[in-house]
Amino acid sequence: MKYSIMVNEGPYTHQASDTALQFCKAALDADCEIFRVFFYHDGVNNGTRYTVPPQDDRNIQKEWSKLAEAHDIDLVICIAAAQRRGIMDADEAKRQGLDGDNIAPGFRISGLGQLIEGGIIADRQLVFGD
Amino acid sequence: MATKNFMFVNRKAPYGTVYALESLEVVLIGAAFEQNVSLAFIGDGVYQIAKNQKTDGIGMKNFSPTYKALGDYEVTKLYVEKESLEARGLTLDDLMDLTWEDEDEDYAEKPSIILVSSAELAAVMDEQEVVLSF
Amino acid sequence: MSTLHTVNKSPFERDSLAACIRLASKGHAILLIEDGVFGAMAGTDHSDMVKAAIENASIYVLGPDLAARGMSEDRVIDGIQVVDYSGFVDLTKQHSTCQSWL
Numbered sequence: 001m002k003y004s005i006m007v008n009e010g011p012y013t014h015q016a017s018d019t020a021l022q023f024c025k026a027a028l029d030a031d032c033e034i035f036r037v038f039f040y041h042d043g044v045n046n047g048t049r050y051t052v053p054p055q056d057d058r059n060i061q062k063e064w065s066k067l068a069e070a071h072d073i074d075l076v077i078c079i080a081a082a083q084r085r086g087i088m089d090a091d092e093a094k095r096q097g098l099d100g101d102n103i104a105p106g107f108r109i110s111g112l113g114q115l116i117e118g119g120i121i122a123d124r125q126l127v128f129g130d
Numbered sequence: 131m132a133t134k135n136f137m138f139v140n141r142k143a144p145y146g147t148v149y150a151l152e153s154l155e156v157v158l159i160g161a162a163f164e165q166n167v168s169l170a171f172i173g174d175g176v177y178q179i180a181k182n183q184k185t186d187g188i189g190m191k192n193f194s195p196t197y198k199a200l201g202d203y204e205v206t207k208l209y210v211e212k213e214s215l216e217a218r219g220l221t222l223d224d225l226m227d228l229t230w231e232d233e234d235e236d237y238a239e240k241p242s243i244i245l246v247s248s249a250e251l252a253a254v255m256d257e258q259e260v261v262l263s264f
Numbered sequence: 265m266s267t268l269h270t271v272n273k274s275p276f277e278r279d280s281l282a283a284c285i286r287l288a289s290k291g292h293a294i295l296l297i298e299d300g301v302f303g304a305m306a307g308t309d310h311s312d313m314v315k316a317a318i319e320n321a322s323i324y325v326l327g328p329d330l331a332a333r334g335m336s337e338d339r340v341i342d343g344i345q346v347v348d349y350s351g352f353v354d355l356t357k358q359h360s361t362c363q364s365w366l
Contacts, residue, residue: 001357006262008366015298019272022328026349041152041264080155112159119260120131120163124356127263127364130273141283141366173283213286248286256265256289261363 003027004118005037008129010045011060012053016128017046021063023126028071036074036118037064039107041129044082047075049104061104068106075107076114136165137258140175144194145185150178151193153264158196161203168207168258169200170251176214179226179243194226201230201242208242211251266291268359269321272298272366275310280365285317292321293359295352296344301329306341318343326352 005024009016024034039046051061068075077087086102089109093101103109119125138157144150160167171178178197185192200208208228215221228242246254255261269288275281281303284294294317296304303314304325317323318341327346330337337346347355356362 003356008264015272019298022349023352026353030350030353032353040156041148081152112156113162115156115262116136116160116163116165117131119136119262120134120165124362125260125262126270126356126362127261127366128272129263129364129366139363141280172287173279252287252289255287255363256267256292258267258363259265259361261267261361263364263366 001027001032001124002035002122003032004035004122004125006115006125006127006129007037007039007043007046008041008127010042011051013042014130016130017043017060018058020126020128021060021067023128024067024073034071034073035122036076036114038115038118039075039077040081040115042085044077044085044087047077047082047087047104047107048102050102065104065106077103077107077109078115079109079111082109131163134165134259135257136160136167136260136262137255138167138169139261139263140169140171140178141173142264143174143177144183145188145190149264150175153262154193154196156262156264157200157205158203161205167205168209168254169205170209170211170255171214172211172251173214176210176218176220176225179208179210179228180220180224181226197226197228200228204230206230206240206242207244209244209246209251209254212245212247215245265361266293266359267361267363268292268355269294270362270364271296271300271303272364274299274302275313276302281310282313284365285313285321288317288321290320293355294321294323295347295355296323296325297329297352301325301333301335304330304340304344305335306339311341314341315343324351324355
């Protein structure tokens with residue numbers, strides 16, 4: 001079973017990202033494939049490497065980056081939503097004349113087409129949001 | 131690429147949150163993928179296509195004209211739940227006049243809004259393969 | 265074709281559960297997750313609505329979200345099945361479409 005996942009909310013404020021992580025882990029444990037995780041709306045905020053959550057609590061960004069690395073999962077941040085909210089990779093920051101980038105390891109910025117493509121290619125599309 | 135039945139479900143009012151605007155952006159991009167697309171307006175989502183939106187006073191961009199472009203992008207099925215309209219004291223007259231041109235009938239202009247009862251909408255939803263909620 | 269619906273908000277906060285129940289078809293499944301788990305509890309103002317819905321669609325509740333909120337599985341409405349995340353995955357396999365009610 002191949003899954004396409006959409007995460008609509010940022011880390012900590014809503015449970016969406018946590019639930020998506022837990023679902024992905026359970027799916028991977030069941031030998032399923034996570035084709036893509038697409039971050040939209042405030043979900044793009046899962047992809048900044050500058051979060052410093054308390055030590056005794058989960059680090060949501062790092063969990064996503066680790067999961068992506070361990071299982072070769074495509075983590076895509078929507079460019080339109082990212083521009084609105086200030087999530088930048090090096091190329092985009094340079095293009096926009098900004099003095100730095102903040103994208104976390106394992107995430108890449110791309111267009112909304114990636115979300116639609118995920119829905120077409122995967123067997124199941126799930127949405128986690130508010 | 132396969133052709134799937136894609137439905138975009140809108141249940142939130144515009145301007146109070148960003149979901150209405152950003153979901154519309156997905157629909158427009160999605161139109162390029164030649165899938166079988168429909169939209170559903172349920173609950174407060176019906177307010178997204180209310181007439182006469184004037185946003186100068188709140189300093190936000192009025193994006194409601196974008197709904198008029200949907201017909202040109204071949205997104206021609208906008209389901210509006212009757213019960214949601216009625217609960218809000220609204221009728222079809224309170225909604226924007228959204229149309230598409232049927233090239234099979236000499237570009238005749240047809241309404242894109244399809245008013246449906248809950249039962250009819252449930253039947254349409256039952257046909258969907260990919261459902262995106264915002 | 266059938267759908268697995270997920271509802272993640274409390275019926276006391278939002279009409280998501282009511283809307284889902286209104287628009288789900290026979291043979292569909294509804295999984296209550298996150299704050300949506302409160303919809304699974306017996307003896308609330310929404311229990312009758314949920315009990316009636318069980319005749320149309322199978323209803324499940326995510327155990328870890330119940331436990332997190334201090335809600336006992338003993339007090340879940342009769343006929344609602346408690347599942348964990350692997351059960352969530354199984355439900356997505358059993359139904360051809362997934363629909364979230366946010």
